[in-house]
Amino acid sequence: MDANLFSQLDSFVEESAKNDFYGKVLEQRQRPAMTQPQGGESVPETEPVSVPQPEITPMNQPNPEKQVNLISYTPEEVLLSATEYFQGDTLAAGVWMNKYALKDSDGNIYERTPDDMHHRLASEVARIESKYPNPLAEAELFELFRNFRYIVPQGSPMAGIGNNFQISSLSNCFVIGSDNNQDSYGGIMKVDQEQVQLMKRRGGVGHDLSHIRPSGSRVLNSALTSTGIVPFMERFSNSTREVAQDGRRGALMLSISIKHPDSENFIDAKMEQGQSYRRQCFGKDRR
Numbered sequence: 001m002d003a004n005l006f007s008q009l010d011s012f013v014e015e016s017a018k019n020d021f022y023g024k025v026l027e028q029r030q031r032p033a034m035t036q037p038q039g040g041e042s043v044p045e046t047e048p049v050s051v052p053q054p055e056i057t058p059m060n061q062p063n064p065e066k067q068v069n070l071i072s073y074t075p076e077e078v079l080l081s082a083t084e085y086f087q088g089d090t091l092a093a094g095v096w097m098n099k100y101a102l103k104d105s106d107g108n109i110y111e112r113t114p115d116d117m118h119h120r121l122a123s124e125v126a127r128i129e130s131k132y133p134n135p136l137a138e139a140e141l142f143e144l145f146r147n148f149r150y151i152v153p154q155g156s157p158m159a160g161i162g163n164n165f166q167i168s169s170l171s172n173c174f175v176i177g178s179d180n181n182q183d184s185y186g187g188i189m190k191v192d193q194e195q196v197q198l199m200k201r202r203g204g205v206g207h208d209l210s211h212i213r214p215s216g217s218r219v220l221n222s223a224l225t226s227t228g229i230v231p232f233m234e235r236f237s238n239s240t241r242e243v244a245q246d247g248r249r250g251a252l253m254l255s256i257s258i259k260h261p262d263s264e265n266f267i268d269a270k271m272e273q274g275q276s277y278r279r280q281c282f283g284k285d286r287r
Contacts, residue, residue, distance in 0.1 A: 072108040085113040100158045104165040117158060118145035124162035156202050169203040173251070176207050183212045188232060192239055195252070199243040204251030209233070214261035229262045230269050 082093035101111040111117050122141035129135035144150045160168040176194045178187050195205045215228025233254060240250035256266045
């Protein structure tokens with residue numbers, strides 16, 4: 001490809017970044033280059049710069065001098081306001097209200113539109129920013145979040161940042177498993193426990209089943225042969241259903257090597273035929 005195309009693209013991106021809000025914010029955060037003094041030259045003292053500190057609310061940290069009473073809204077009020085925010089998109093409004101709006105265990109909702117959520121995110125991020133040089137103010141952060149324009153966090157950060165009503169993960173997805181490729185019951189139970197602990201904190205989980213021995217393999221327990229991967233798929237799926245509450249589904253992704261002898265059974269378990277297959281004795285419907 002023409003090298004001039006990339007140079008023109010770089011120039012365009014650089015010029016555009018200078019004109020928008022995001023570029024200006026990044027420009028303000030650049031630190032001046034440090035220069036080493038020559039010979040016996042003394043380094044001039046720099047004047048202290050006063051940086052306005054973002055206001056810390058009780059939502060982020062207890063503040064006995066200022067108490068803020070959260071206002072609760074009815075689901076009808078939130079749905080109406082959120083639908084107006086999303087310009088008539090009731091699906092987007094319903095998803096935001098059910099998954100990301102601040103709420104407590106009693107079902108009280110404390111945010112009316114995504115603007116309220118973005119203020120919560122900006123307030124908490126500003127609290128952390130204040131611990132570092134050249135921090136961004138809460139108002140600047142809000143403009144980055146506002147209308148999902150520049151920064152669009154994942155679902156877990158939107159629901160969890162600045163939320164004191166629940167303990168939740170600030171990451172969406174996790175890949176777990178054992179480094180030793182254990183296929184013993186102890187190893188499988190350990191993975192199951194890790195999965196449940198992550199899911200109850202709103203994390204999605206993925207792990208691989210290739211280390212589990214195929215059905216019919218010799219074992220030294222009373223069964224004498226292994227049942228294969230399908231029963232353990234059902235175990236992990238049941239754990240996912242157990243953790244899911246209030247209509248929220250858990251996110252589970254299982255994988256297996258195509259070279260595994262039970263790979264076809266893995267595929268069948270996702271189909272209606274596979275569901276009847278699991279209700280029968282293992283091995284009768286094997287191809």
